[in-house]
Amino acid sequence: MSKLSKNAKAILRVENICKCYNTNEILRGISFEIKKGETKVIIGPSGSGKSTLLRCINQLTIPDKGSIWLEDEEVTQHMKDINRFRQKIGMVFQDFNLFDHLNALRNVEIALIKVKKMDKKEAQEKAIEELRRVGLEKQAHLYPAQLSGGQKQRVSIARALAMDPIVMLFDEPTSALDPELIGEVLEVIKNLAMGGMTMIVVTHEMGFARSVANEIIFIEEGKIIDQGTPHKLFTNPDHERTRKFICKIAELYGETANNK
Amino acid sequence: MMRENIMLIYQTYPYLINGSIITIGLVCGALGLGFALGVPMAVGQVYGNKFISGVISLYVWFFRGLPVLVLLFLFYFGLFTLIQLNLSAFTSAILVLGLRSAAYQSQIFRGSIKSIGEGQMLAALSLGMKKYTAIFNIILPQALRISIPGWSNEYAILLKDSAITYAIGVMEILTRANFVATRTYQPMPVYFLAGIIFIILTYGGVKLLNILENKVKTPGYGEER
Numbered sequence: 001m002s003k004l005s006k007n008a009k010a011i012l013r014v015e016n017i018c019k020c021y022n023t024n025e026i027l028r029g030i031s032f033e034i035k036k037g038e039t040k041v042i043i044g045p046s047g048s049g050k051s052t053l054l055r056c057i058n059q060l061t062i063p064d065k066g067s068i069w070l071e072d073e074e075v076t077q078h079m080k081d082i083n084r085f086r087q088k089i090g091m092v093f094q095d096f097n098l099f100d101h102l103n104a105l106r107n108v109e110i111a112l113i114k115v116k117k118m119d120k121k122e123a124q125e126k127a128i129e130e131l132r133r134v135g136l137e138k139q140a141h142l143y144p145a146q147l148s149g150g151q152k153q154r155v156s157i158a159r160a161l162a163m164d165p166i167v168m169l170f171d172e173p174t175s176a177l178d179p180e181l182i183g184e185v186l187e188v189i190k191n192l193a194m195g196g197m198t199m200i201v202v203t204h205e206m207g208f209a210r211s212v213a214n215e216i217i218f219i220e221e222g223k224i225i226d227q228g229t230p231h232k233l234f235t236n237p238d239h240e241r242t243r244k245f246i247c248k249i250a251e252l253y254g255e256t257a258n259n260k
Numbered sequence: 261m262m263r264e265n266i267m268l269i270y271q272t273y274p275y276l277i278n279g280s281i282i283t284i285g286l287v288c289g290a291l292g293l294g295f296a297l298g299v300p301m302a303v304g305q306v307y308g309n310k311f312i313s314g315v316i317s318l319y320v321w322f323f324r325g326l327p328v329l330v331l332l333f334l335f336y337f338g339l340f341t342l343i344q345l346n347l348s349a350f351t352s353a354i355l356v357l358g359l360r361s362a363a364y365q366s367q368i369f370r371g372s373i374k375s376i377g378e379g380q381m382l383a384a385l386s387l388g389m390k391k392y393t394a395i396f397n398i399i400l401p402q403a404l405r406i407s408i409p410g411w412s413n414e415y416a417i418l419l420k421d422s423a424i425t426y427a428i429g430v431m432e433i434l435t436r437a438n439f440v441a442t443r444t445y446q447p448m449p450v451y452f453l454a455g456i457i458f459i460i461l462t463y464g465g466v467k468l469l470n471i472l473e474n475k476v477k478t479p480g481y482g483e484e485r
Binding site: 055058060083084086087089090091093095097098099100101103110111114115142143144145146156159160163 | 376379380382383384385386387388389390393397398401402405478479480481
């Protein structure tokens with residue numbers, strides 16, 4: 001964390017994002033920015049708008065108001081060109097969303113071939129390299145239905161990484177996993193953070209948040225309630241509500257907020 | 261009497277077999293046309309805007325709402341004559357059965373597409389794929405696999421519906437059987453033979469689709485773990 005320079009430019013900037021579904025306000029003016037190599041963890045109760053926020057960043061959900069900046073370009077001004085931006089924003093979903101009819105290797109290489117227009121051989125080499133990075137090169141020829149949940153999620157991480165994104169979004173990457181499979185996925189994400197990947201992670205894994213996050217953002221009812229270093233949020237949050245939430249989640253996941 | 265019947269069957273079966281070639285051509289043509297129209301219709305209904313899906317719904321409503329015989333007469337004696345389209349009974353039958361089958365097939369494919377869920381589409385889009393690239397490479401390959409059992413149903417139904425083209429004089433199995441029956445005054449053995457041919461064709465086609473289904477099955481998919 002110390003290697004991050006204080007004055008580094010933001011790689012991704014979220015400005016005053018609002019989103020309503022009918023009369024239901026999901027996001028009410030969310031702003032933050034993330035610098036190269038940072039990991040931000042977003043926490044908050046279910047229904048607080050965390051997933052919607054991530055989807056607004058790569059425009060899978062179109063925000064009603066506000067803007068998204070990637071490097072120096074405003075994504076929200078270039079909707080015709082959205083696929084150029086989406087390639088640079090990797091996304092990992094809660095329920096993996098692997099392509100069920102393709103084996104692990106094809107899952108990773110298909111976007112390289114269809115989007116980056118790489119030739120088959122080059123794409124395959126790249127895909128194998130990415131599978132190796134998540135420890136699954138031996139499973140390259142297995143289909144999603146033949147993989148465990150943890151392996152599926154690692155394939156989906158490899159699939160996103162293959163596009164060489166400059167920022168990665170993780171939407172509760174371990175919430176659909178059996179407890180004994182969570183570790184292997186968190187390990188992969190931790191290694192990415194260590195390797196300097198810029199990441200936004202929505203999660204309930206407080207131990208993980210504490211060990212990798214540069215900053216934790218607490219969202220409730222579509223607004224940022226609290227944000228700061230893990231140390232600050234775990235020990236001395238601005239709001240009582242934040243403390244309660246962290247305590248509750250930590251209790252649920254078998255870790256108290258106070259142990260170090 | 262028994263001997264006579266066997267003789268009659270023996271004498272007429274080449275004539276009926278030739279008719280079954282017409283039937284097969286008719287069914288293949290209609291299924292093919294139905295497939296070619298049904299797939300884009302299903303895609304349009306699921307992913308298209310309100311106007312496109314509205315037009316498709318109207319089409320489906322029309323072709324599912326009328327009896328096949330009414331459709332045949334309406335097009336063959338009505339529309340095609342009105343616009344002076346000089347089509348043979350065979351071609352007209354393919355068109356009408358095909359257009360009708362498209363309505364049914366589109367609903368088979370629509371169900372399959374919907375069963376895949378939007379997650380994979382979101383994943384494809386998040387990788388920077390265009391929507392139609394995702395539809396062609398991700399959604400349809402899976403939807404078509406899932407559709408095979410329903411589609412084999414459509415084959416079996418269409419095959420037997422094809423006999424109704426007798427009404428506009430297509431020289432298929434039933435039309436020929438009818439000729440022989442009225443000429444020989446021996447309906448029983450002739451219609452019996454026609455029935456056997458239909459059963460064999462149904463069984464064979466469904467069996468072939470079954471083999472196809474197993475051949476293109478995704479490994480591990482749909483198995484208990």
